[in-house]
Amino acid sequence: MPTALISSIQHRLDRFRQQQRVRAGSLIMTVFGDVVLPRGGRIWLGSLIRLLEPLGLNERLVRTSVFRLGKEQWLRADAHGRRAEYVLTSSGRLRFEEASRHIYASHAPIWDRRWRFILVVRELDARQRDRLCQALQWQGFGSLDNDCFVHPSTDLEAAFDTLVAEGLSDVMGGLLPLVAATARTALTGSDADLVARAWNLDRLAESYTNFVSDYLPILAELRRDRMASIEPEEAFLLRVLLIHDYRRLLLRDPELPEVLLPADWPGQTARMLCRELYRRLTEPSELHLDTHLLLADGTVPERLIEWAHRFPSDDPLASISA
Amino acid sequence: MPTALISSIQHRLDRFRQQQRVRAGSLIMTVFGDVVLPRGGRIWLGSLIRLLEPLGLNERLVRTSVFRLGKEQWLRADAHGRRAEYVLTSSGRLRFEEASRHIYASHAPIWDRRWRFILVVRELDARQRDRLCQALQWQGFGSLDNDCFVHPSTDLEAAFDTLVAEGLSDVMGGLLPLVAATARTALTGSDADLVARAWNLDRLAESYTNFVSDYLPILAELRRDRMASIEPEEAFLLRVLLIHDYRRLLLRDPELPEVLLPADWPGQTARMLCRELYRRLTEPSELHLDTHLLLADGTVPERLIEWAHRFPSDDPLASISA
Numbered sequence: 001m002p003t004a005l006i007s008s009i010q011h012r013l014d015r016f017r018q019q020q021r022v023r024a025g026s027l028i029m030t031v032f033g034d035v036v037l038p039r040g041g042r043i044w045l046g047s048l049i050r051l052l053e054p055l056g057l058n059e060r061l062v063r064t065s066v067f068r069l070g071k072e073q074w075l076r077a078d079a080h081g082r083r084a085e086y087v088l089t090s091s092g093r094l095r096f097e098e099a100s101r102h103i104y105a106s107h108a109p110i111w112d113r114r115w116r117f118i119l120v121v122r123e124l125d126a127r128q129r130d131r132l133c134q135a136l137q138w139q140g141f142g143s144l145d146n147d148c149f150v151h152p153s154t155d156l157e158a159a160f161d162t163l164v165a166e167g168l169s170d171v172m173g174g175l176l177p178l179v180a181a182t183a184r185t186a187l188t189g190s191d192a193d194l195v196a197r198a199w200n201l202d203r204l205a206e207s208y209t210n211f212v213s214d215y216l217p218i219l220a221e222l223r224r225d226r227m228a229s230i231e232p233e234e235a236f237l238l239r240v241l242l243i244h245d246y247r248r249l250l251l252r253d254p255e256l257p258e259v260l261l262p263a264d265w266p267g268q269t270a271r272m273l274c275r276e277l278y279r280r281l282t283e284p285s286e287l288h289l290d291t292h293l294l295l296a297d298g299t300v301p302e303r304l305i306e307w308a309h310r311f312p313s314d315d316p317l318a319s320i321s322a
Numbered sequence: 323m324p325t326a327l328i329s330s331i332q333h334r335l336d337r338f339r340q341q342q343r344v345r346a347g348s349l350i351m352t353v354f355g356d357v358v359l360p361r362g363g364r365i366w367l368g369s370l371i372r373l374l375e376p377l378g379l380n381e382r383l384v385r386t387s388v389f390r391l392g393k394e395q396w397l398r399a400d401a402h403g404r405r406a407e408y409v410l411t412s413s414g415r416l417r418f419e420e421a422s423r424h425i426y427a428s429h430a431p432i433w434d435r436r437w438r439f440i441l442v443v444r445e446l447d448a449r450q451r452d453r454l455c456q457a458l459q460w461q462g463f464g465s466l467d468n469d470c471f472v473h474p475s476t477d478l479e480a481a482f483d484t485l486v487a488e489g490l491s492d493v494m495g496g497l498l499p500l501v502a503a504t505a506r507t508a509l510t511g512s513d514a515d516l517v518a519r520a521w522n523l524d525r526l527a528e529s530y531t532n533f534v535s536d537y538l539p540i541l542a543e544l545r546r547d548r549m550a551s552i553e554p555e556e557a558f559l560l561r562v563l564l565i566h567d568y569r570r571l572l573l574r575d576p577e578l579p580e581v582l583l584p585a586d587w588p589g590q591t592a593r594m595l596c597r598e599l600y601r602r603l604t605e606p607s608e609l610h611l612d613t614h615l616l617l618a619d620g621t622v623p624e625r626l627i628e629w630a631h632r633f634p635s636d637d638p639l640a641s642i643s644a
Contacts, residue, residue, distance in 0.1 A: 117502065119466060121515035144441060145467035156505050164509075172509040176516050180439060180502035183478050187486075187494040193443035194498050 008217045009234050016241055017056035024057050024065040029074060030244040032088055033096040035236075035289055038307030039300075042078070042087040047294035054237055072165065080296035098158065102250050103243065104310035106275070108267075109153060111257035115180045115194070116154050120147040122174030132175075135166050140254035142198030150198050151254055195260045207249055208266035212273055215242060219277045235284035236292075242281070246274045275311040330539045331556050338563055339378035346379055346387040351396060352566040354410055355418040357558075357611055360629030361622075364400070364409040369616035376559055394487070402618035420480070424572050425565065426632035428597070430590075431475060433579035437502045437516070438476050442469040444496030454497075457488050462576035464520030472520050473576055517582045529571055530588035534595055537564060541599045557606035558614075564603070568596045597633040 016022075031051070036043050049062045066086050069075040074092040078085040088096065102109070118141070124132065129146060139159055141149040151159070156177040163172065182191055195201070218238070222230070253267060261267070290300055338344075353373070358365045371384045388408050391397040396414040400407040410418065424431070440463070446454065451468060461481055463471040473481070478499040485494065504513055517523070540560070544552070575589060583589070612622055 115500065116505075119470070119516065121466075121511045121519045144443075144469040147466040148441070148470040157507060160507060160510065169509065172511075174511050174515070176511045176513070177505040177507070178437065178502040179505050180500040183438075183499040183501050185479060185482060185499070187491065188482065189443045189494075189496050189498045191498070193496070194441065197443045 008221050009230070009238055012214060012218065012241060013055070013234070013237055022055075022057065022061075024061050025069055026248070027052070027055070027057070027240070027244055028062070028065050028069065029092075029096070030247055031240055032075070032086075032092075033100065033247075034240065034243045035285075035293065037088060037093070037096060038303050039289070039293060040304065041093060042085050042295065042301070044080075044294050044296045045084045045086055047292060048086065051236070051292055054233065055240070078296075083296040085296045095158075098155075099247065099250075100310075102255065103247050105271075106311060107271075108255055108258055111152060113181060115182070115191075116151045116156050116159075117178040117180055118149040118156070118159070119176045119178065120149075120174060121176045124171055124174055128168075128171050131166075131168060132163075132171055135163055135168055138252060140252055142195070142254065144198055150194065152256055152260075153254070191257075192260045195256055199254065199256070201262065204253060205262075205266050207252070208270045211245055211249055211270050212266060214245070215273055215277055219273060219280075222277070222280050230281075230284050232284045232288035233292075235281045236288040239278065239281040239285045242274060242277055246270070278311055330543050331552070331560055334536060334540065334563060335377070335556070335559055344377075344379065344383075346383050347391055348570070349377070349379070349562070349566055350374070350384070350387050350391065351414075351418070352569055353562055354397070354408075354414075355422065355569075356562065356565045357607075357615065359410060359415070359418060360625055361611070361615060362626065363415060364407050364617065364623070366402075366616050366618045367406045367408055369614060370408065373558070373614055376555065377562070400618075405618040407618045420477075421569065421572075422632075424577065425569050427593075428633060429593075430577055430580055433474055435503060437504070437513075438473045438478055438481075439500040439502055440471040440478070440481070441498045441500065442471075442496060443498045446493055446496055450490075450493050453488075453490060454485075454493055457485055457490055460574060462574055464517070464576060466520055472516065474578055474582075475576070513579075514582045517578055521576065521578070523584065526575060527584075527588050529574070530592045533567055533571055533592050534588060536567070537595055537599055541595060541602075544599070544602050552603075552606050554606050554610035555614075557603045558610040561600065561603040561607045564596060564599055568592070600633055 028048070031048070032041070032043075045063070045066065048066070049059050052062055053059075066075055066077075070077055070086075073089055074095075075086045076089050078087055118136065120129075120132075133143070133146065136143070136149045136159075139151070139154065139162060141151045141154075141159075143149045156179070160172065160175075160177070163169070184190060249270065258265070258268075286303060289303075293300060295301060350370070353370070354363075354365075367385070367388065370388070371381050374384055375381075388397055388399075392399055392408075395411055396417075397408045398411050400409055440458065442451075442454075455465065455468065458465070458471045458481075461473070461476065461484060463473045463476075463481075465471045478501070482494065482497075482499070485491070506512060571592065580587070580590075608625060611625075615622060617623060
C-alpha cells in the first residue's frame with residue numbers, strides 16, 4: 001500500500017482518537033445504523049467492543065454507552081447465557097430509517113413548498129428559551145426573533161419527540177406547530193428572503209467545507225491507486241467515521257430546497273464526495289465485518305439484500321473533481 | 323316624543339359634534355356604503371352636504387373630503403351641468419361590499435382554521451417598522467415579537483392592497499405572506515394560546531364595551547316607548563353614527579373564532595345591540611332619505627330590494643337584555 005494513502009487515512013483516524021471528548025453513544029448509533037442494521041440489527045457486545053477499540057473507545061466506555069442507549073429506548077439488551085446481545089428497538093430502527101433516507105439519498109429531497117413553523121405562544125423563562133433555541137437549531141430550524149422557528153421539511157411530530165427526548169417536555173405546552181404555504185404576490189418578499197433571514201448559512205457552509213477538506217484527500221488517494229488494497233479494518237473504521245461525520249452534518253442541515261440556496265453550495269459537493277468514498281469503502285469494510293461482526297453464539301449474520309441500495313447510482317449529477 | 327328619548331339621542335349627536343377632529347372622509351364613506359349604495363350608489367353633492375350638516379360637517383369640509391376620496395379611487399365625480407354627482411367607483415363598491423359582509427352579518431364568520439401570517443423577512447428601519455406595526459394592527463393583525471404578524475381570516479392580497487394605499491409599498495418586498503394550519507398534538511400549545519399571546523384583547527373588549535355603553539341607553543328608550551315616533555332626521559343621523567362606529571370597531575377586530583375568545587366576549591353583545599337598533603332606525607331614517615337623498619336632477623332614487631336583507635333575522639341567538 002502506498003505511503004500517501006496510509007497517511008491520509010491514518011491522519012483522519014488519529015484526529016478522531018485525539019478528540020478531547022468522544023460522543024461514544026452517538027458513534028455507536030452510527031455503527032448500529034450503518035453496519036449492524038444491514039445485518040439484522042443485533043450484535044454481541046464483545047464484538048462491538050472489539051470493532052470500536054481501534055478508534056480509542058475502551059471497553060468501559062462502550063459498556064456505559066450501550067447501557068445509556070438502552071435507557072433512552074434506542075437499544076435493547078438480550079441475554080444469551082453470560083453474553084449480551086444488543087438489538088435496535090423498533091423505535092430506534094424507525095428513527096434510523098428516517099435518518100437513512102437523508103444520509104444515503106442520491107440527491108437533496110424534493111420540497112413540498114410547505115414551511116414547518118413552531119411558534120412560542122407562552123412566556124418562557126430565559127433558561128427554557130435558551131435550551132429550546134439550541135435544541136431546535138440542532139434540528140436544523142431557522143428562526144425569526146425568538147418566537148418563530150422555521151424548517152422546510154421536518155416532520156413536526158418527530159421534532160417534538162426529539163424535544164421530549166432532550167428533556168424539554170416542560171415547554172411543549174407553550175409551542176404551537178404550524179404547516180404553512182407562502183401566498184406571495186409579485187410585490188412581496190420571497191422564500192429565499194426567509195431563508196437568508198432565518199438561517200446562518202455561512203456556518204453550515206463552513207461545516208460542509210471542512211467535511212470536504214477532511215475526506216477529499218482520501219478519495220483522491222483511493223482514486224489514484226486503483227490497485228491499492230486498503231486494509232479491511234481501516235476501510236471499516238473510515239467508513240464509520242465518514243458516515244458519522246456526514247450524519248451529524250445532516251442533523252443540523254435543514255436541507256433547504258436547492259433553488260433557495262446560494263450558487264456553489266458546498267452541501268452538494270459533500271454529498272457527492274461521501275457517496276463515492278462510501279462506495280469505494282463498502283467492499284473492503286464488509287470483508288472486515290464478515291469476520292468481526294459476531295452474534296453471541298459466535299456466528300456472523302449475513303448482509304441483507306435490501307440494504308444494498310444505499311447511495312443509488314442513478315444519480316444524474318456529475319461526479320466531483322478530486 | 324318623551325324627553326328621555328330625545329336626550330339619549332341628542333347626547334350621542336352632541337358628543338359627535340364636539341369631537342376635536344372629525345374624520346369626515348371616513349364618515350362620508352359610511353354614508354355611501356350604508357345609505358347611498360342601497361339607492362344606486364350616487365348622490366348629488368348638494369344633497370350630501372345637506373344630509374351631513376346637522377352632524378357639524380360644513381360645506382367646505384364635505385367638498386374637500388369628497389375631492390380627496392376621488393383621488394383615492396373611492397368616489398368618482400359626474401358633472402350634470404353646474405351640479406356634481408358623486409358615485410362609488412367599482413373598486414370602492416367592491417371594498418364596501420367586502421366590509422358589508424362583516425358589518426351586517428348575523429353572526430361572526432365561520433373560521434376555516436387557517437391562520438394568515440405576514441413575516442418580516444428583511445431588515446426594516448425603525449420608522450418603517452413602526453408604520454408597518456401600526457398599519458397591520460389597524461387591520462386587526464396580532465403579532466409575536468415584531469417579525470411575525472397573524473390574522474385568523476383576512477384576505478392577504480387585500481391586506482397588502484391596504485398597505486400600498488397607506489404608502490407602505492416600500493416595505494412590501496420585505497414581507498412574506500403565508501397561510502398556515504395548526505398541526506397540534508396533545509402535548510403542544512393551542513390556537514387559544516396564540517390568540518392570548520398575539521392580541522391585546524383587553525383593549526378591543528374595552529372598545530366594544532364603550533360602544534355598548536353609548537348605544538344601549540338609546541335602545542332601551544326606543545324599546546320602552548314603542549309608540550314613540552322618532553324624528554326621521556334624527557333616526558338617519560343616529561343610524562349613520564351607529565354604523566360608522568360599528569364599522570370602525572370591526573376594522574380593528576380580527577373577528578377571532580368564538581371558541582378562541584374569552585367567555586362573555588362583549589363583541590357579541592355589540593353585534594346584537596347594533597342589529598336591533600339598526601332595525602328600529604331603518605324605517606324612520608328611510609323616510610328622511612325619501613325626501614333628502616337627491617340626484618342632480620332633483621329626483622330621489624328608490625331603495626333597491628337586494629339591500630333589504632341587512633342583519634338577517636334568521637339569527638339563532640337570543641336578543642340582548644337592555
